[in-house]
Amino acid sequence: MRISEALREKLTTAKRVAVLTGAGISAESGVPTFRGEHGLWKKFRPEELATVDAFMRNPELVWEWYSYRRELMSKIEPNPGHYALAEMQESFPEFSLITQNIDGLHQRAGTQNVIELHGNIQRNRCIECNRYYQEVEITETEKVPTCECGGYIRPDVVWFGEMLPPKALESAFQVSRSCELFFSIGTSAVVQPAASLPLVAKESGAYVVEVNIERTEITSILDEALLGKSGEVLPEIVTAIKTLRG
Numbered sequence: 001m002r003i004s005e006a007l008r009e010k011l012t013t014a015k016r017v018a019v020l021t022g023a024g025i026s027a028e029s030g031v032p033t034f035r036g037e038h039g040l041w042k043k044f045r046p047e048e049l050a051t052v053d054a055f056m057r058n059p060e061l062v063w064e065w066y067s068y069r070r071e072l073m074s075k076i077e078p079n080p081g082h083y084a085l086a087e088m089q090e091s092f093p094e095f096s097l098i099t100q101n102i103d104g105l106h107q108r109a110g111t112q113n114v115i116e117l118h119g120n121i122q123r124n125r126c127i128e129c130n131r132y133y134q135e136v137e138i139t140e141t142e143k144v145p146t147c148e149c150g151g152y153i154r155p156d157v158v159w160f161g162e163m164l165p166p167k168a169l170e171s172a173f174q175v176s177r178s179c180e181l182f183f184s185i186g187t188s189a190v191v192q193p194a195a196s197l198p199l200v201a202k203e204s205g206a207y208v209v210e211v212n213i214e215r216t217e218i219t220s221i222l223d224e225a226l227l228g229k230s231g232e233v234l235p236e237i238v239t240a241i242k243t244l245r246g
């Protein structure tokens with residue numbers, strides 16, 4: 001892989017680094033992405049599974065879908081891309097990782113400062129009183145878990161048409177505005193507001209690098225594109241950082 005002189009310089013001197021990740025970073029762990037040929041949204045309709053209306057209309061179906069994904073995600077492990085990012089955090093005084101993923105793999109790989117924009121599939125909350133539940137049980141008789149207050153419990157993830165968690169969103173914009181080096185990794189960069197973070201970083205003067213197996217809608221606006229699997233490209237970047245920063 002060819003790392004440009006400009007990126008080498010940033011890897012050597014940067015103090016503040018921010019990273020945005022999407023489904024692509026977990027693809028090598030076996031988590032399906034959303035778009036593309038084998039993407040989830042090719043087989044399933046988001047408006048039937050990932051909106052408040054869908055949940056109110058058919059909570060059983062929505063729980064079936066999330067139970068399936070939770071089961072899938074409980075069996076997987078972080079991959080070399082997740083571990084490389086966890087290692088990268090040691091090299092920079094300020095390192096923030098913003099993720100659109102709900103699988104918790106960055107934390108499991110050891111990254112500490114993770115800003116979750118779209119929630120986490122392991123958490124649940126009541127739609128009435130907002131009480132949080134770490135575990136819920138789905139049974140043949142109780143296909144939709146219910147809170148002590150009587151309200152339905154839902155997965156604590158962000159659905160289409162919903163606001164993102166305000167604190168996470170504010171932190172994401174703040175670190176994107178203040179970083180010197182920004183990586184956009186494994187995201188198609190089409191879902192707002194996450195998709196605007198690389199552009200905010202760029203407008204604020206950061207050097208912005210994309211890591212993806214293909215070009216995206218924002219590639220041409222960014223400073224550099226490293227084409228390849230994140231599980232291969234990121235370990236190479238870590239090796240370069242070690243050589244450059246000692």
Ligand code: OAD
Pocket residue numbers: 021022023024025027028033034035036039050100101118158159160185186187188189190191211212213214216228229230231
């Ligand atoms: P997408 O499925 O839209 O995009 C995944 C990106 O990862 C694509 O650009 C792929 O080219 C790239 N990719 C695939 N495998 C890769 C690999 N091994 N290494 C590097 N890149 C790879 O997923 P997101 O951009 O994360 O939101 O989608 C954003 C949001 O849309 C999701 O958080 C979800 C979805 O609807 C909600 O559910 C709210």
